[in-house]
Amino acid sequence: MTETTTHENHYVAKDFKSDQEVRWCPGCGDHGILASLQKVLAELDIPKEKYVFVSGIGCSSRLPYYMNTYGFHGIHGRAAPIATGIKIANPDLMVWMMTGDGDALAIGGNHFIHAIRRNIDIKIILFNNEIYGLTKGQYSPTSKKGLVTKTSPYGTIEEPFRIGELTIGASGRFFARTVDYNLQLSNEVYKETALFNGTAVVEVIQNCVIFNDGAHDLITNKETRDDNTLVLRHGEPMIFGKNRDKGITLENLKLKVIKFGENGYTEKDVLVHDAHEPNPGIHYRLAGMHLPEYPVALGVIRSIRDHTYDEAMRDQHVRIQEASKIKSVDELLHSGATWKK
Amino acid sequence: MTETTTHENHYVAKDFKSDQEVRWCPGCGDHGILASLQKVLAELDIPKEKYVFVSGIGCSSRLPYYMNTYGFHGIHGRAAPIATGIKIANPDLMVWMMTGDGDALAIGGNHFIHAIRRNIDIKIILFNNEIYGLTKGQYSPTSKKGLVTKTSPYGTIEEPFRIGELTIGASGRFFARTVDYNLQLSNEVYKETALFNGTAVVEVIQNCVIFNDGAHDLITNKETRDDNTLVLRHGEPMIFGKNRDKGITLENLKLKVIKFGENGYTEKDVLVHDAHEPNPGIHYRLAGMHLPEYPVALGVIRSIRDHTYDEAMRDQHVRIQEASKIKSVDELLHSGATWKK
Amino acid sequence: MEKRLKVIEKDDVVVRFSGDSGDGMQLTGTLFSTTSALFGHDISTFPDYPSEIRAPQGTVGGVSGFQVHIGHKQVNTPGDYADVLVAMNPAAVRANARYLAKGSTIIYDSDSFTEKQILRAGYKSDPFIEDKLDGMHLIAAPITTLVKEVLKDTELDPKSILRTKNMFALGMVYWLFDSKLKYTEDFIEEKFGKKPLMAEANSKVLRAGYYYAETIQAIAPSYRVSPANIEKGTYRNINGNQATSWGLLAAAEKAGLKLFIGSYPITPATGILEELALRKDLGAKSLQAEDEIAGICSAIGASFAGSLAVTSTSGPGFALKSEALNLAVMTELPLVVINVQRGGPSTGLPTKTEQADLWQALYGRNGESPVVVMAAGTPSDCFHYAFRAAKIAIEYMTPVVLLTDSYLANGSEPWKIPSMSDMPSIKVPWAEKTETEYLPYERDPVKHSRKWAVPGMAGLEHRIGGLEKTIRGSVSYTPENHEYMVKIRNEKVEAVVAEVPDLKVTGADNGDLLVIGWGSSHGHVVTAVTELQEEGYNVSAVNFNYIRPLPKNTAQVFEGFKKLVVCELNLGQFANYLRIKHQKFTYHQYNKVQGLPFTVKEIKEYCIKLLEEK
Amino acid sequence: MEKRLKVIEKDDVVVRFSGDSGDGMQLTGTLFSTTSALFGHDISTFPDYPSEIRAPQGTVGGVSGFQVHIGHKQVNTPGDYADVLVAMNPAAVRANARYLAKGSTIIYDSDSFTEKQILRAGYKSDPFIEDKLDGMHLIAAPITTLVKEVLKDTELDPKSILRTKNMFALGMVYWLFDSKLKYTEDFIEEKFGKKPLMAEANSKVLRAGYYYAETIQAIAPSYRVSPANIEKGTYRNINGNQATSWGLLAAAEKAGLKLFIGSYPITPATGILEELALRKDLGAKSLQAEDEIAGICSAIGASFAGSLAVTSTSGPGFALKSEALNLAVMTELPLVVINVQRGGPSTGLPTKTEQADLWQALYGRNGESPVVVMAAGTPSDCFHYAFRAAKIAIEYMTPVVLLTDSYLANGSEPWKIPSMSDMPSIKVPWAEKTETEYLPYERDPVKHSRKWAVPGMAGLEHRIGGLEKTIRGSVSYTPENHEYMVKIRNEKVEAVVAEVPDLKVTGADNGDLLVIGWGSSHGHVVTAVTELQEEGYNVSAVNFNYIRPLPKNTAQVFEGFKKLVVCELNLGQFANYLRIKHQKFTYHQYNKVQGLPFTVKEIKEYCIKLLEEK
Ligand SMILES: Cc1ncc(C[n+]2csc(CCOP(=O)(O)OP(=O)(O)O)c2C)c(N)n1
Ligand SMILES: Cc1ncc(C[n+]2csc(CCOP(=O)(O)OP(=O)(O)O)c2C)c(N)n1
Numbered sequence A, B: 001m002t003e004t005t006t007h008e009n010h011y012v013a014k015d016f017k018s019d020q021e022v023r024w025c026p027g028c029g030d031h032g033i034l035a036s037l038q039k040v041l042a043e044l045d046i047p048k049e050k051y052v053f054v055s056g057i058g059c060s061s062r063l064p065y066y067m068n069t070y071g072f073h074g075i076h077g078r079a080a081p082i083a084t085g086i087k088i089a090n091p092d093l094m095v096w097m098m099t100g101d102g103d104a105l106a107i108g109g110n111h112f113i114h115a116i117r118r119n120i121d122i123k124i125i126l127f128n129n130e131i132y133g134l135t136k137g138q139y140s141p142t143s144k145k146g147l148v149t150k151t152s153p154y155g156t157i158e159e160p161f162r163i164g165e166l167t168i169g170a171s172g173r174f175f176a177r178t179v180d181y182n183l184q185l186s187n188e189v190y191k192e193t194a195l196f197n198g199t200a201v202v203e204v205i206q207n208c209v210i211f212n213d214g215a216h217d218l219i220t221n222k223e224t225r226d227d228n229t230l231v232l233r234h235g236e237p238m239i240f241g242k243n244r245d246k247g248i249t250l251e252n253l254k255l256k257v258i259k260f261g262e263n264g265y266t267e268k269d270v271l272v273h274d275a276h277e278p279n280p281g282i283h284y285r286l287a288g289m290h291l292p293e294y295p296v297a298l299g300v301i302r303s304i305r306d307h308t309y310d311e312a313m314r315d316q317h318v319r320i321q322e323a324s325k326i327k328s329v330d331e332l333l334h335s336g337a338t339w340k341k
Numbered sequence C, D: 001m002e003k004r005l006k007v008i009e010k011d012d013v014v015v016r017f018s019g020d021s022g023d024g025m026q027l028t029g030t031l032f033s034t035t036s037a038l039f040g041h042d043i044s045t046f047p048d049y050p051s052e053i054r055a056p057q058g059t060v061g062g063v064s065g066f067q068v069h070i071g072h073k074q075v076n077t078p079g080d081y082a083d084v085l086v087a088m089n090p091a092a093v094r095a096n097a098r099y100l101a102k103g104s105t106i107i108y109d110s111d112s113f114t115e116k117q118i119l120r121a122g123y124k125s126d127p128f129i130e131d132k133l134d135g136m137h138l139i140a141a142p143i144t145t146l147v148k149e150v151l152k153d154t155e156l157d158p159k160s161i162l163r164t165k166n167m168f169a170l171g172m173v174y175w176l177f178d179s180k181l182k183y184t185e186d187f188i189e190e191k192f193g194k195k196p197l198m199a200e201a202n203s204k205v206l207r208a209g210y211y212y213a214e215t216i217q218a219i220a221p222s223y224r225v226s227p228a229n230i231e232k233g234t235y236r237n238i239n240g241n242q243a244t245s246w247g248l249l250a251a252a253e254k255a256g257l258k259l260f261i262g263s264y265p266i267t268p269a270t271g272i273l274e275e276l277a278l279r280k281d282l283g284a285k286s287l288q289a290e291d292e293i294a295g296i297c298s299a300i301g302a303s304f305a306g307s308l309a310v311t312s313t314s315g316p317g318f319a320l321k322s323e324a325l326n327l328a329v330m331t332e333l334p335l336v337v338i339n340v341q342r343g344g345p346s347t348g349l350p351t352k353t354e355q356a357d358l359w360q361a362l363y364g365r366n367g368e369s370p371v372v373v374m375a376a377g378t379p380s381d382c383f384h385y386a387f388r389a390a391k392i393a394i395e396y397m398t399p400v401v402l403l404t405d406s407y408l409a410n411g412s413e414p415w416k417i418p419s420m421s422d423m424p425s426i427k428v429p430w431a432e433k434t435e436t437e438y439l440p441y442e443r444d445p446v447k448h449s450r451k452w453a454v455p456g457m458a459g460l461e462h463r464i465g466g467l468e469k470t471i472r473g474s475v476s477y478t479p480e481n482h483e484y485m486v487k488i489r490n491e492k493v494e495a496v497v498a499e500v501p502d503l504k505v506t507g508a509d510n511g512d513l514l515v516i517g518w519g520s521s522h523g524h525v526v527t528a529v530t531e532l533q534e535e536g537y538n539v540s541a542v543n544f545n546y547i548r549p550l551p552k553n554t555a556q557v558f559e560g561f562k563k564l565v566v567c568e569l570n571l572g573q574f575a576n577y578l579r580i581k582h583q584k585f586t587y588h589q590y591n592k593v594q595g596l597p598f599t600v601k602e603i604k605e606y607c608i609k610l611l612e613e614k
């Protein structure tokens, strides 16, 4: 991606609004994500024409139409390879991928894990509403077990993927989680995402008001959210709770929620978040925390700078082109064994 | 799967040899896997006609032809959904899936993680030779970074998947690792696999003598293997080394190799393997251990009994059929609003 | 299952807006009528107010309605029965229940279906069940909530906000009918000129309704046929997806097999998976797979294991299944693939109808890959053709592709319920253990089908797969074997002609023009031709439901006519197929690729033109 | 790039077994000859021993050879040049290097290519490079190691074990020629009757060699043409996959674009990805994708971003790409899709040749999905057609499918190296920022192509995708817009006819019979017809390289002949396509589906029969 230099492009969020009317259902979490992204882009110092927004198919995948940048609305599940092709073809572009839980993890699951493994510089924003919105409400690979939907009239019988575990299991170097309408946290997270170099996966807890309303209620409503989420920031202790009286520690090889003052636990027992630790073990566990045993972790959970696929390809090209005697197709055609007639 | 009752079928390994001649290259690790599987099946008390061997495409995927049971040689990457269909259609069958690192993790990656997530009772034997054998030597998603192959003449530039991490990241309940020609360990592992109920993934360290010979040398040759591998058995301490003088402990949130007698470490510091711990954190780390920092773990690393997809479907069918008034298609056709003319 | 229906296609539709007096239904109706009239439709309207000026809110007495009848042809009445009802509350449903056409669409504000309101309307339980409307096409929309959400930042008072609900409903109806918003927007502008807040709010809500309908892919069934000589019997309403699902269940029951469906959701095919997911009571097993490839592969696995296996999808998903479909061709396993066609190419027009996947069904795979191809003609006969597709698949050990489309899938019609005892039997070609070795590719001398041995049968263990193989199932690269197998697979599919009924001609066997349709062209083609006949033209019609193989008497029927015209919703795929199969005839083409079904009128006009040319 | 070659197809082949005196080459040669003769081949053999009885091991002098010439027709000589050389050591290579035909295959025991042995044979470095054999088809097999491994459990002494190496090599050759092992096994049985250990060992090793060749999918190039009127110039050997790859590189250089290939390995197409992976020196970017779908999607992405994008595959992989290919159709982006056909359906015969993916290329997608379809005719003209495919893709903003096949991909021939300055220019239809808004679907009035704006160009930001859309790129469900777009996409592909050269007839423009081929039928069709002409028949030939659109003069050429016959390696796909496009002609068909190319003989025989029928 382009390096951030001095701030020359004085954009405001509105500059990233396209002329197409936004067609999501009123109240859909997607509106929040769009607003936040537009705001973040305006704050970066990158010329508008260098952004490409790529997507698959789904409500979430409509986002590129609303973004006044280059955009490609692909086919279902295939945003990752399309984005990969774009980034390889022109590593100067900043490539964002908009996808849903069905698009990225059902039909697109393979491309998702391979993009992550390759560590190509793509920013993946995964709108997780735990449902297929566009096709009107079938369960998705992240739907909670037992959910009644049109294709599971008696409740689903399969365990959902945990996006963070899957990402890190596929050697993910960057994983973050935010909430659609938590604009402050989202801005922070998207900004870190933009500045990160490599495959970045952001799971956005997104509400589908029509087909799965309230699926995330425990972690989004004002009453319960502070006790049910833990916002991680690099270098800060893992403290959470409405009264900031709870924290995470490690005990018997497992993460554990502790309450300060109970059983002799104090703030000192709390782990400090290190997003840059290469060993994925602890991040895997943090990303996998879920209710009711644990709070859900928000913020940037893992962020490891590693050689990216696009960088490695560029390096290889440079090295080989310097060493090779073949500089043109004519030379290629005449290389090796030839004879004259 | 069929419950193991009294031993009525007095099979010997030869009973599982089909009339087709085995066509793998002499010395190929696949021969070892085949021999071991035939031996294990003979020891189980399951009628031959209840086994189905399903595969994709690759050298490894030829195995079903050599097994005198029902067999289905599918298409590249799709063994998992074929096996899923078979198991759902007839849960009485014991379904084995033979696959390669390309078949399961390149083109078949999505089906692989979804089978694991659903926890359908399929025994997946993944022949990991870190190369595409059948197509004559292109790199695979498990090839070590930098490997020179026909499609990476200047060395690969991508990090490989670690099969164990990927499996557990996809909510895997059973993960084991063995070595093609380590028949004793393999028999042990395949037997546990056969008896396990749910999606079982076994990574077999397999040598392709033609296109990637010696890729696993450090962990297979007599000189170095004992120092480079750790055989895990449930309830036993994690001790390894030619002189059994090394072990694994947890320190600073990370696994650590210790040498008894050095820095005051003794056998007491060593972790004891608990394959049945539901929390995947420690298994994730054990499965991910790799050289040079850690020995490679062999044996059954994780084995968690959970409700399987096929069981859950059966339960749901029983429950709904008991409750429903519709018992035949005639009744269905007349259900709801009808009128007479 | 040949039903003799006089098929009448309505080129017209009746829409009724209904709600409380305060809900603004009169305005809504008027705006819709004017927009339609401006679009060139003929219209006839009928407003009916409650007798009291302010009847008690939420009661049947307080319901205000506005009915609009729009049509391509002259429309003479406001219509007897409504095809689309917009119901702002339960009372509106109650008031209109008996004035609804069979298979009509009801759009309702689900927020207003609270227990209190339901009781107030005089219902005791679920209004739709109580009034036997559960067979209708119900579109629930939380209109109140959505309107509040859209206007959450406005400074309007809550009451004014709620007053815009009618615009939301109107927006949805506009989307259903592909109407333009312009006239209504202009109207709003003018009406609320002095109240910019109100103007903006109404416009916003109107568009929100329109987009909402688009987002949830609301589709109105557009197909209606009324039986003429109605046979005695018990009837019900059924739509195409439901009929397809039930036809498969019927086949499974007849064959004594378990039904398995492995599919991935996709508009407009999802209804089949949804319906069969419900049918666990009848033992149907459904897998919502991770993608279309897994869907078909799981079905192939289930077939190998002895189920009646099905996979359902629409165009893009069908494309993804091509490779695996060939595995079924090669392993010669029974498999029913249902492709509910929609507008293409690529994602195309997901909610619209088209018949442009015929090529793909016939030829969209690598190598010589013969499969049986069929196409249903009306929503209810999807039952019949799904049953037949399954019967052929099992008895011939072959994949069968059944084509339906968006138009059939979402359309519904009254259907005379058949009795299972009248359905033909299905004979499963089970293999049996004998003295001699089981040969997986040994064939029936007539059908060329192989015998089916499934895991669990002792002594019949064997291995098959996608590589070319000998009669014993072992892999073979021998040139002659390959050529033999390529040809015999082809001949097997051709042998299915024995199951294909002769073409029935609507009209005389000879004449000036034969109008040829296939699949869902049925209704429009037959109606157009019947009308032309009544007008004295020498015209007949045939509609193909069996595409590969074609009926035996195809050439013979064609010979009776001076001209042939093929009508289809694509650029001429079936016409070209006929050129291959029956090269000697000259085919005219009448094609339409607009995401819409034919109209009777346009077919008639084209035929008259063709008859006049010499 | 019309080269005037007199194409000679050899219905015969020369095999030479060569090794140290102790390597048992004479026996091997004799066994192979007898097996061939038993199979009905005509043969001619030439054993040549070293002059000394026991020449120094490993030296050229010690080499013992046995040459066999086998053929369908009468074979009069043991052959001048070997097409296949079995070399048990470096000395065998040295001894035979100058007696090898162009593009021949060398199977060698890589274990014996140690530094010592290489030096001993008189080489200083890599024998293949030193003797300029690196353009040959080299099959390295670690025969010594493998033989030891096969016999590791035997009680035979090490020396006897090594003596069986010749059987391993023989097994491999048998696989290459699809021969039966029976005769050799019987021979072994008889010869070693009294030494069961030896008999068993030899049999085992023979089969191991055979299976090894199968496992590594050893394929011998089977295509050879020799230029007749040889033009002056610099020549090289080139095979089809290499020529394809280089043609693409040439197009990228001419267009000033970066070449991008996104592919997944599959026999016999992998060579293209492998070749382009090597070409980082020329800036080619290659992605070995996780599957075929990712391959084509990455190419579509690269195309959107301004590269000359390519994806290569074979039949099953091509099937998987169908859905995404439609995305390129809809977004109207340049894309070259190369399908190296192999025997189908399904996994079929992965190493064998066939022309049965034509339907799939033309019609294997949902909806109305027009793409340009081309087919190369000889290994070297893959260069030309790959270049042309890229030129059309770019200039018309359209996907182009280029069909080659296993026969072309692995076949090689001498090729006159063109100069890049003689290649036609390629004009990229770049969009430019102007006063008016950039309209992504605004079209060139003649070509109907749109303009190409790529990310990074300021002021041309736009959004496209797979839904139907208007000229501005915004989504549209409007019926008329859809119909317009469906038709204009079609017309754009038809407009490519402007780039298609007229058909050239081999022979007179009028006659009794026109023999029609397409793609790789070229050599056999033209040779057969030329021979028939020499024999006095009134026959001509054409071979199609442009399938969609067809050359303008197609009907005109057909009109000149009393009979037409279409020869192709499938059940008649091109013949049926011609029935659609040019219905008025009657087409005879000569089809073969055996995984093998035609032979000249069989085409001639068929033609003569057809000419004799009245
Ligand atoms: C090949 C293909 N299969 C299926 C579909 C139908 N389809 C469109 S979007 C979608 C799922 C959308 O779910 P998700 O990705 O979670 O997006 P959301 O709408 O919830 O944002 C499906 C199944 C399609 N368009 N193409
Ligand atoms: C759809 C499709 N794509 C590609 C191929 C070619 N192909 C066959 S096997 C294979 C990879 C085999 O690798 P792996 O699964 O590791 O098996 P191995 O041969 O190493 O045991 C490939 C790419 C194919 N047969 N089908």
Ligand code: SF4
Pocket: A023, A024, A025, A027, A028, A029, A030, A059, A060, A129, A133, A134, A207, A208, A209, A210, A211, C215, C216
């Ligand atoms: S259906 Fe759900 S996800 Fe889609 S736009 Fe509406 S609220 Fe959002």
Ligand code: SF4
Pocket: B023, B024, B025, B027, B028, B029, B030, B059, B060, B129, B133, B134, B207, B208, B209, B210, B211, D215, D216
């Ligand atoms: S190519 Fe490799 S993996 Fe395949 S059979 Fe030979 S040694 Fe085994």
Ligand SMILES: [Mg+2]
Pocket: A058, A100, A101, A102, A127, A128, A129, A130, A131, A132, A133, A140
């Ligand atoms: Mg979703």
Ligand SMILES: [Mg+2]
Pocket: B058, B100, B101, B102, B127, B128, B129, B130, B131, B132, B133, B140
């Ligand atoms: Mg492998």
